[in-house]
Amino acid sequence: MTGSEVPLSFRLAYVPGVTPTKWVRIWKERQPDVPLTLVAVSAAEAPDVLRGAGADAGLVRLPIDRTDLSVIPLYTETTVVVIPKDHLVAAVDEVSADDLADDIVLHPLDDTLDWERRPGQPAKERPATTEDAVELVAAGVGLLVVPQSLARLHHRKDLTYRPVSDAPESRIGLSWPEDETTDLVEDFIGIVRGRTVNSSRGRTPAPAQPKSKRPDTGGARRKPAAGRSAGKNPRSGSGGAKGTKGGKPRRRS
Structure with a gap:
């Protein structure tokens, strides 16, 4: 790694009462090379933490001041x-x-x-x-x-x-700086919305496996099934005209 390279990471802020355990587990399964760091914040300070780049995204209590922030409502509490x-x-x-x-x-x-x-x-x-x-x-x-x-x-x-x-009622939502909708943010949006790994609305889905090709027979025709040679009449058992025997013409009287 050169001095200019910075390892990828994802910082998720969350307010008291929110339990992100399930989403963090799915993140680790899908992004094993990108560590996720949890940042505990109060409900009041969460918007400023996001605006100040203290986290890439946050699980916040709604409503919040949406100036410069994108928000997706997730669920409502009793x-x-x-x-x-x-x-x-x-x-x-x-x-x-x-x-x-x-x-x-x-x-x-x-x-x-x-x-x-x-x-x-x-x-x-x-x-x-x-x-x-x-x-x-x-x-x-x-x-x-x-x-x-x-x-x-x-x-x-x-x-x-x-x-x-x-x-x-109190609502919980996912918020992030609207000018910082990165690939990693899109990945986390997909997780909280229940998208699968290959969802077309997430990041680029995994490439489809190529279909297996039939072996090249070199243009040869398929052989007829055993006992049914080409050109034979299935009723007479021979390829001659109807009413002949052994393929020989009938003698005239």
Whole structure:
């Protein structure tokens, strides 16, 4: 390798709650010579990391400022309320925002849900992070409404969660600088969209295997099947005219 050659690599940013394990595994299978590096970022800083070339692509929470960025929505998460296991809400399978009207509902500074009207009663102070808010829920200070993946990420044995039917949902998308849609970015797009290795919408598919050719017989005609010589009448068993024997003409009287 010369001094000017730089080995290929791919940097993937991801926000809390996103689990890229499956996609990383498929990448390693398809691109064994191109290492993939994971870059953990907060939901707020992810767009700037991409614009600043801190990653080639990123799994982000939507919506984001799409200036100079391309985005592909991937999936939508269920929104849940995190509660102590002995809370009244734990006795039901699902709640609405109105069911939380009498509770203090924490609103961390890194909240990514787009609320028109937040449920419950506001706390005196906003926790700095979702993780801090979970600790306050465990301490009995209030409840917390978050995307389900974040409830799982910060799971505690003394807490549980229930879906909130009418809460805004959080979407996850793949984003990258719109002027940097490289071959490697296209490869990763194909992976998250479930394309096969030879998909025509991915990078150049693997060349098709050449079809095997029949052996050259030199133009020779195929031999007739055994017992059926060329020109023989299948009924008379000979090549003579009908009504003759052994191919000899019939004697006139």
